[in-house]
């Protein structure tokens with residue numbers, strides 16, 4: 438027995454304090470407190486306290502010391518099991534929010550529907566939730582569902598055995614117990630984790646109807662973890678996809694940031710389309726993809742997402758407005774062309790088309806106003822890249838949104854929407870010294886310019902340095 442213990446300790450390279458606790462429990466997977474669960478003792482899994490955020494550990498230990506149960510749950514356990522760094526550490530306990538607040542002086546209670554405790558260590562916030570039960574489990578209460586079956590209330594405290602059933606996927610319902618560092622699994626989450634399967638807890642259709650955002654979460658986790666959706670989960674998405682339209686637009690905005698800005702945008706887009714979810718999130722874009730000519734709109738979207746994925750891989754900042762500008766560009770152009778065909782002057786047509794496209798989109802996804810303004814600016818600046826004579830180029834170069842607009846121009850050129858020589862000209866122009874910049878904007882230097890040749894006066898510029906553009910789109 439001792440030899441086996443030593444062997445296990447060595448291969449798992451645990452610290453001493455951790456190993457002391459499990460010596461008596463190595464093969465003990467029957468835990469009387471967790472009837473019906475499989476309890477994976479510490480030596481049989483790879484989650485170590487060394488990987489856990491130290492403030493989360495403080496919270497777990499303190500709750501335990503005060504006589505409460507405390508566990509890590511959700512994405513952090515799932516990610517630690519995969520050897521990934523979790524985004525956040527969620528603690529769950531049988532202490533009620535007011536009791537948590539009495540224990541931690543650095544605690545504030547938030548939320549009306551879900552009372553949650555935030556224990557704050559400077560900027561590090563550890564979220565502590567009280568076990569809750571699905572309201573449908575409480576026989577004394579009728580579940581509050583809307584006509585589509587969506588849960589409107591979910592805030593009754595419960596036990597760990599009840600808490601588990603209101604979680605979405607089996608891999609998100611694993612509890613790391615601070616008492617003995619075991620993992621408590623009521624729903625076969627460890628098996629699904631090992632096999633790489635995203636499986637809903639309970640009936641897939643019912644769980645999606647209760648909260649349609651779970652469909653987006655299924656796609657997000659499938660892509661991020663390289664897991665596959667189990668058969669029932671997959672089959673239940675298409676018939677329920679339309680229910681996403683009833684989700685508050687602010688919540689969908691939060692979800693799309695997670696979907697598209699975490700480094701797997703292209704794959705996420707493909708999977709969302711495949712399951713009929715993309716058309717609910719971006720109806721106008723989806724329509725333009727159906728009318729695509731020579732793949733252009735799709736390439737635009739994919740290139741934009743691919744560039745963002747690459748920037749994230751290179752640890753560079755990315756912005757959501759740039760992506761949304763790319764997603765909505767083609768629908769906006771279509772609208773503008775229809776208006777021009779009806780006789781509206783070009784500039785009015787583009788202005789109205791931009792307004793209408795954005796207004797329609799924000800009804801579904803609450804894109805904040807400062808982002809819609811940025812999108813408009815990027816779009817508005819596009820025709821200005823055609824002017825390469827006189828003072829206009831140097832004025833454009835100093836525009837605060839020049840870099841974003843230029844990056845957008847490059848994107849359009851990559852998909853054949855703009856001639857490459859226009860981009861090449863701007864690429865050279867913005868990096869040249871003042872003299873060359875002036876020469877480049879003289880009428881004879883720009884034979885391709887379709888502007889009538891007329892004498893122009895240059896704005897007086899600083900003598901010392903050429904006009905330089907502002908920083909990258911994604912740095913703004």
Ligand code: ATP
Pocket residue numbers: 510511512513524525527603604605606609610648650651
């Ligand atoms: P990540 O934080 O890496 O995006 P996560 O799974 O931790 O993934 P959170 O939004 O932090 O996602 O949620 C924490 C946990 O709360 C989940 O793992 C899951 O158990 C539960 N949960 C979150 N959203 C839902 C939902 N819509 N329906 C049911 N359970 C949910």
Ligand code: MG
Pocket residue numbers: 511512513524525526527
């Ligand atoms: Mg999380």
